[in-house]
Amino acid sequence: MSFSVRDAIYGYVFRILTDTKTKGLKVFLLDIETSGIVSLVCGTSLALKNDVCLFERLDSPLRQSLLGLSAVVFVRPTPANLKLLQVELRQPKYNEYHLFFSNAIETGYRRLLTEVDVHRVVVQVQEFFADYYAINHDFFTLYTGPFVYHEQVELPCLKQRTIEGLFSLLLSFRCIPKIRYAACSAVSQMVAGGLVEKMEQGINLFQTSEISSHPTPLLLILDRKFDLSSPLLLPWTYQSMVHELLGLVKNRVTCSLTTPKLPCEYVLSCDEDPFFHDTMYVYIL
Numbered sequence: 001m002s003f004s005v006r007d008a009i010y011g012y013v014f015r016i017l018t019d020t021k022t023k024g025l026k027v028f029l030l031d032i033e034t035s036g037i038v039s040l041v042c043g044t045s046l047a048l049k050n051d052v053c054l055f056e057r058l059d060s061p062l063r064q065s066l067l068g069l070s071a072v073v074f075v076r077p078t079p080a081n082l083k084l085l086q087v088e089l090r091q092p093k094y095n096e097y098h099l100f101f102s103n104a105i106e107t108g109y110r111r112l113l114t115e116v117d118v119h120r121v122v123v124q125v126q127e128f129f130a131d132y133y134a135i136n137h138d139f140f141t142l143y144t145g146p147f148v149y150h151e152q153v154e155l156p157c158l159k160q161r162t163i164e165g166l167f168s169l170l171l172s173f174r175c176i177p178k179i180r181y182a183a184c185s186a187v188s189q190m191v192a193g194g195l196v197e198k199m200e201q202g203i204n205l206f207q208t209s210e211i212s213s214h215p216t217p218l219l220l221i222l223d224r225k226f227d228l229s230s231p232l233l234l235p236w237t238y239q240s241m242v243h244e245l246l247g248l249v250k251n252r253v254t255c256s257l258t259t260p261k262l263p264c265e266y267v268l269s270c271d272e273d274p275f276f277h278d279t280m281y282v283y284i285l
Helices: 007-018 032-041 044-049 079-090 109-116 156-172 186-201 240-244 274-279
Strands: 028-032 051-058 066-075 095-101 122-127 132-135 139-140 180-183 218-221 250-257 266-267
Touching: 007 032, 007 044, 007 066, 007 132, 007 156, 028 032, 032 051, 032 066, 032 132, 044 051, 044 266, 051 066, 079 095, 079 109, 109 122, 122 132, 156 186, 180 250, 240 274
Parallel strands: 028 051, 028 066, 066 095, 095 122, 180 218
Antiparallel strands: 132 139, 250 266
């Protein structure tokens, strides 16, 4: 059984943009995280082919009212985004709204959105499990930064974001894994326990015929501080070299060596750049 996180995210974005219920010209409303998730797997050409004429941020205070357009909203199901959507629906800026969330929404979210939809502009609400950044086909990240845990200081936001990202990943492939974690690590134990609890709460989301037809995968949750040697073993591939020397963030590298005042940004995508696809894993001697 093979997984491709890029194909999984692309599949969800493609389904959002080609949804038959969305008709006419559209504005694509994203939040700070989903804008990065989408940009990694989807170029503007796909959006333009599907009548998206404008990209906007849901939290932008400068958005104008364009009642001739439909809004395709793809955001994380966070309390902050829920509040923004409630404000939006009370005074809609667009003709209709198609709401897509990047993870499972909590009980009561639909009711709260229905209560504020007094203008009846919401056409649909769906959950698409694309809550992580797909860098390569076999590699993803959450861009949460270092997850350092102390007994006196917990980082609930980082822990919750890690659990939600892993939960979304498992739902992307409809798989229920065996979970193993480092017993000596409080961080690993917290994440594993939180993930098991979230899977038990959303077990109905995994109920498909696909699960029984595949071998049970194994999910290992490890703590970097108990493995001090691996970071020193730097695989000097073309991709790692670019990241080490220039910085590669969300598959974008900013180069200002020749023109410091006018930095250039390049996108290194294993799907859209043939040279990068062929050389990203080549060892540089």
